[in-house]
Amino acid sequence: xxxxxxxxxxxxxxxxxxxxxxxxxxxxxxxxxxxxxxxxxxxxxxxxxxxxxxxxxxxxxxxxxxxxxxxxxxxxxxxxxxxxxxxxxxxxxxxxxxxxxxxxxxxxxxxxxxxxxxxxxxxxxxxxxxxxxxxxxxxxxxxxxxxxxxxxxxxxxxxxxxxxxxxxxxxxxxxxxxxxxxxx
Numbered sequence: 001x002x003x004x005x006x007x008x009x010x011x012x013x014x015x016x017x018x019x020x021x022x023x024x025x026x027x028x029x030x031x032x033x034x035x036x037x038x039x040x041x042x043x044x045x046x047x048x049x050x051x052x053x054x055x056x057x058x059x060x061x062x063x064x065x066x067x068x069x070x071x072x073x074x075x076x077x078x079x080x081x082x083x084x085x086x087x088x089x090x091x092x093x094x095x096x097x098x099x100x101x102x103x104x105x106x107x108x109x110x111x112x113x114x115x116x117x118x119x120x121x122x123x124x125x126x127x128x129x130x131x132x133x134x135x136x137x138x139x140x141x142x143x144x145x146x147x148x149x150x151x152x153x154x155x156x157x158x159x160x161x162x163x164x165x166x167x168x169x170x171x172x173x174x175x176x177x178x179x180x181x182x183x184x
Contacts, residue, residue, distance in 0.1 A: 002178035006170040048159035072161035077152035
């Protein structure tokens with residue numbers, strides 16, 4: 001079984017929170033089917049597609065960066081990057097933990113997606129733009145670190161697609177079973 005879940009911002013990618021003295025929202029609050037576990041992670045301050053499965057092999061394959069499963073993110077950044085500013089992302093940048101694989105990156109119009117709660121801060125004097133970035137690896141906070149590296153900090157990060165699966169019409173906090181025999 002493969003579950004597509006639209007993880008809201010602020011929710012941990014686990015079923016229990018054992019590290020915080022105050023309870024933070026977890027996956028247990030969304031009536032997900034029993035016996036499924038996240039295949040990979042999505043930071044608490046990020047939102048969008050999270051895959052869950054009851055198949056250990058599939059879970060490992062999705063989460064393993066060696067599988068090179070493409071993951072696509074819609075990223076709102078502070079500032080007004082140009083296509084030329086995105087060239088380093090396409091070539092691969094060197095972060096503190098080493099060089100990244102080349103990414104696909106392009107400027108996009110603001111996507112027609114759900115409003116975020118809380119909303120992204122708005123500043124009249126500082127523009128923002130949206131970028132679509134596709135990675136074939138998944139390091140900790142990688143997209144945020146890559147956009148900061150080129151001088152455009154991430155304001156909002158939405159994972160839109162993992163392999164053939166997209167969040168599409170799923171509202172935040174809702175889930176659906178993957179249709180057919182599609183796997184990652």
